[in-house]
Amino acid sequence: MSFHFMFKIVIIGAAGVGKTSLIDRYVDNTFNFNCQSTIGVDFKTKDVEIEGKIVRLQIWDTAGQERFQISFSSSIYKNADIDIVVFDLTNEESLNKIGSYLKEIENNTRANPLIAIVGNKSDLIEEQIENVEERINEILKGRELKLFKTSAKDGTNVNELFYEIAKTFKENQPKHHLIANIDFENNDFENNDSENIVLEDIVFENPERQNSKSKKCC
Numbered sequence: 001m002s003f004h005f006m007f008k009i010v011i012i013g014a015a016g017v018g019k020t021s022l023i024d025r026y027v028d029n030t031f032n033f034n035c036q037s038t039i040g041v042d043f044k045t046k047d048v049e050i051e052g053k054i055v056r057l058q059i060w061d062t063a064g065q066e067r068f069q070i071s072f073s074s075s076i077y078k079n080a081d082i083d084i085v086v087f088d089l090t091n092e093e094s095l096n097k098i099g100s101y102l103k104e105i106e107n108n109t110r111a112n113p114l115i116a117i118v119g120n121k122s123d124l125i126e127e128q129i130e131n132v133e134e135r136i137n138e139i140l141k142g143r144e145l146k147l148f149k150t151s152a153k154d155g156t157n158v159n160e161l162f163y164e165i166a167k168t169f170k171e172n173q174p175k176h177h178l179i180a181n182i183d184f185e186n187n188d189f190e191n192n193d194s195e196n197i198v199l200e201d202i203v204f205e206n207p208e209r210q211n212s213k214s215k216k217c218c
């Protein structure tokens with residue numbers, strides 16, 4: 001399997017909002033009621049075809065619990081092409097944390113990443129926070145970021161979320177950031193500090209590293 005572009009997506013948000021569950025639903029089409037807290041970072045990949053090109057999405061899962069989090073100054077955040085900030089549509093506290101996550105992204109990413117806000121657990125219809133769109137607009141303070149409502153449990157909007165953000169990124173940034181300086185053999189992702197190289201329409205052979213560093217969450 002080969003691919004034309006690779007985009008690095010980082011998923012951020014409070015503990016228990018469903019970050020890992022969203023990735024598991026999207027990549028493996030699975031859902032686990034007793035998903036364990038993520039420790040540190042983890043990633044999975046999925047290839048998606050967008051307008052005739054194969055785009056490899058490298059999706060990084062982060063820990064919501066502060067004691068398991070890695071620093072926002074880490075290259076994981078710095079080199080992100082796309083940041084997805086997730087909250088739980090049934091949990092006020094997770095909504096109130098969005099502002100501080102946005103500040104961390106703005107302070108720690110090198111280039112302007114594409115940012116999407118995701119309210120997860122849309123299946124829990126009875127327990128939804130009221131006036132969520134208005135609340136989000138207040139938090140965004142004029143930033144024009146798209147809000148998606150998803151359910152990792154029943155799959156609502158999950159494929160659409162990843163497809164739409166990848167397509168938007170591809171369209172808005174014709175010169176793509178292909179993550180350079182990765183030692184595929186040794187999975188040396190932490191030292192990926194070089195300038196991103198610009199590559200267009202070059203097909204890369206699959207380095208056979210998919211999920212090689214993944215820790216199974218569930």
Ligand SMILES: Nc1nc2c(ncn2[C@@H]2O[C@H](COP(=O)(O)OP(=O)(O)OP(=O)(O)O)[C@@H](O)[C@H]2O)c(=O)[nH]1
Pocket residue numbers: 013014015016017018019020021022032033034035036037038039062063064065120121122123124150151152153154
């Ligand atoms: N009803 C419902 N439950 C969900 C959904 N997504 C996740 N959950 C549940 O919410 C809990 C937390 O999900 P996780 O995916 O572990 O949350 P997380 O954001 O990765 O949590 P941390 O790794 O601790 O930061 C689990 O019990 C999931 O089964 C959803 O869309 N609907």
Ligand SMILES: [Mg+2]
Pocket residue numbers: 019020021036037038061062063064217
């Ligand atoms: Mg998790």
